[in-house]
Amino acid sequence: MAGGWSKDGDVQQQIDDSxxxxxxxxxxxxxxxxxxxxxxxxxxPIPEARRQAVPGVQLCLACQAERDKQQVQRGFNRRGSKDSQLR
Known part of the structure; x- marks a missing residue:
């Protein structure tokens, strides 16, 4: 079911693209x-098990955990619906 100017399947396509x-x-x-x-x-030293589990690893587990905490999750709204703009 399409709404407004959108075609059938556009919402699912937006989800798939995201x-x-x-x-x-x-x-x-x-x-x-x-x-x-x-x-x-x-x-x-990086343990052998970690080096084998994650090819190309450059950080120990403690440093990787700290870096992961500092990363900012970014996202955006593809639909731009009125409801999402009011939040």
Whole structure:
């Protein structure tokens, strides 16, 4: 069911596009390449299990957890509906 000027399926297409964009952003943030033996921030050794689980890892678990806390989640409203603009 379309509403206004939109065509059938537009809402689902917006949802799918939002999910695809977020997946692409998340995948681009993943480390890749050769894993480091020592953390690039604190020089502590990175456990072998972590290096094998996350290829290209450069940070120890403590430094990665701290960096994750500092990251800001950003998003936007594709629809721009009146209800979402009033919040």
């Amino acid at each position: 999910i695809s964009d977020e997946l692409e952003r998340a995948r681009s943030a993943l480390p890749h390449g050769e894993s480091a033996a020592f953390c690039s921030e604190c020089d502590e």
